[in-house]
Amino acid sequence: AQSVTQPDIHITVSEGASLELRCNYSYGATPYLFWYVQSPGQGLQLLLKYFSGDTLVQGIKGFEAEFKRSQSSFNLRKPSVHWSDAAEYFCAVGLAGGTYKYIFGTGTRLKVLA
Amino acid sequence: DAGVIQSPRHEVTEMGQEVTLRCKPISGHNSLFWYRQTMMRGLELLIYFNNNVPIDDSGMPEDRFSAKMPNASFSTLKIQPSEPRDSAVYFCASSLRPENIQYFGAGTRLSVL
Numbered sequence: 001a002q003s004v005t006q007p008d009i010h011i012t013v014s015e016g017a018s019l020e021l022r023c024n025y026s027y028g029a030t031p032y033l034f035w036y037v038q039s040p041g042q043g044l045q046l047l048l049k050y051f052s053g054d055t056l057v058q059g060i061k062g063f064e065a066e067f068k069r070s071q072s073s074f075n076l077r078k079p080s081v082h083w084s085d086a087a088e089y090f091c092a093v094g095l096a097g098g099t100y101k102y103i104f105g106t107g108t109r110l111k112v113l114a
Numbered sequence: 115d116a117g118v119i120q121s122p123r124h125e126v127t128e129m130g131q132e133v134t135l136r137c138k139p140i141s142g143h144n145s146l147f148w149y150r151q152t153m154m155r156g157l158e159l160l161i162y163f164n165n166n167v168p169i170d171d172s173g174m175p176e177d178r179f180s181a182k183m184p185n186a187s188f189s190t191l192k193i194q195p196s197e198p199r200d201s202a203v204y205f206c207a208s209s210l211r212p213e214n215i216q217y218f219g220a221g222t223r224l225s226v227l
Contacts, residue, residue, distance in 0.1 A: 036218075042221075043218035043219050095212075101162070101170065103159075104156060106156045
């Protein structure tokens with residue numbers, strides 16, 4: 001069965017430090033991959049997406065993610081975190097070929113220390 | 115565009131009452147998705163429509179839940195009767211086509227007492 005794993009439930013980093021949020025998926029084909037961010041009381045906002053092509057994708061707010069097929073991973077990175085990045089981050093897999101469902105990971109809550 | 119619009123933002127009701135959540139997708143989007151978010155189960159897809167037709171409702175938890183999309187600009191998710199375990203945040207999302215990027219509304223926080 002298809003699944004998305006975000007192994008870190010909570011991550012705390014200091015402002016200005018680098019960030020990497022992990023995402024692994026289980027799917028038989030190459031999926032569509034997404035990272036969304038959710039601020040408290042808000043809906044989900046798309047940070048970036050991977051459909052095909054270059055495996056390093058750039059997103060909004062200075063985020064990037066790299067698709068590694070061999071590791072079934074799509075980790076999110078940011079070189080220098082800002083206090084406003086504190087939020088919950090969700091990795092999602094879009095299943096192509098009929099169902100077009102998104103499967104979301106359980107999320108990683110990011111706390112930023114001043 | 116105003117984005118995906120959901121109403122109400124908050125709903126508090128008593129067990130046994132009927133609850134109706136509303137969603138207006140982005141104009142021109144042909145696919146609409148209803149999700150439920152809880153601490154225990156995370157984000158779950160309940161149902162999605164393409165061109166106003168329900169395509170996959172396998173995530174709808176029980177017969178108490180129903181969803182309709184009478185036209186391209188409006189959808190409802192109804193719970194009748196509501197139960198405390200239905201308390202959650204319900205999100206609506208829309209996309210140009212099913213395989214495209216989904217844009218989410220701000221959600222409806224439902225509390226069933």
